[in-house]
Amino acid sequence: MPGGRLTQQERRQIALGLADDLAYAEIARRLDRPTSTVTREVMRNGGPAGYRADLAHRATEQRAHRRRQAPARGAQAPASSRGRDEEAVREYEEVLATVFMQSGLPKMTARVLVALFTTDEGSLTASELVQRLQISPASVSKAIAFLDSQGLVRRERDERRRERYVVDNDVWYQSMIASARAHATLVETARQGVAILGPDTPAATRLENVARFVDFVSESLVRAAEQARGVLYATSEGAGAGARSDR
Incomplete structure (x- = not known):
């Protein structure tokens, strides 16, 4: 080969x-x-x-x-690579950033989120992000502001009073719940249209079908998120066992 x-x-x-x-x-x-x-x-x-x-x-x-x-x-490698193939890591980071971009994140925001997720500590300061990604502090600030607004990162102060940006075990759960809330708003708005357009019209029927579909999917999403929340706290060994038992 x-x-x-x-x-x-x-x-x-x-x-x-x-x-x-x-x-x-x-x-x-x-x-x-x-x-x-x-x-x-x-x-x-x-x-x-x-x-x-x-x-x-x-x-x-x-x-x-x-x-x-x-x-x-003057870019510096991480203090500990844990024996990883750094070239493979960089390639993977590019792939993951592309997936995030395809899901709707801006390019720089996707890169910042990938940097946080692929750091073992799960947190970085603004200066660390600047050094790691070779981007400007303004780019970091803009990306973090967007991620914070979406509930995908949180801010905390470390022992040196520096602001750190953290992706913890709960961010995907919170993001799913926020998505469900947005779906609920869509359902309510669609059903307002049914009343305005008339319940027996094709347009109203279309909106009602959309509302029923989104409502069902949203409720299923919330139930699944609640049931699977513990997976976010599994260890590497436990995660592998859980994935196998779900099949």
């Missing part, structure tokens, strides 16, 4: 495979590459709908150039 970076020709084959609606595994088989290699390549370069071979190749070259230049800018 070939190793090393993908070539431009391989990227063109990936683009052709996506255009033909081939699964990642099939594209990988044709390239004699691991499926994970193809998945990472596509997800960090626009996703299935936005992947462009030439743009992906150019972006990869630019990332490699930035990494070579990083030591000259």
Whole structure:
């Protein structure tokens, strides 16, 4: 099985495979590459709908150039890498940031959230984010303000009175509950439209169906979040066992 970076020709084959609606595994088989290699390549370069071979190749070259230049800018590696493959970690961070962006987060906000999630401590200061991501303090401040408004991070003071930004075990639960509240508002507003448009009209029927659907999904989401909340506090061993028992 070939190793090393993908070539431009391989990227063109990936683009052709996506255009033909081939699964990642099939594209990988044709390239004699691991499926994970193809998945990472596509997800960090626009996703299935936005992947462009030439743009992906150019972006990869630019990332490699930035990494070579990083030591000259004084960037420091984390104090403890725990024996991880740093290149694989960087690639994964790019993939996760792309997924967050596809879910609606702005690019810089996604990068900040990824940095917090992939830090073992689960918290960073503004200066640490600036150093880690090589971005401006203003960019950090803007990203944190957005994440804070969505309940995805919280702020706390450490022993040196520095403000730290934290992603703790409960942020996804709180985010799910906030989403359910937004759904409840949509349900209420849709049903107001039913009364205004007339209960026997096609438009009102459409709105009522939307309200019933969203209401059902929202209630199911809240129940599932409550039932699964404990998973957020599982240890690595417990999380693996819980995932297996759920299957």
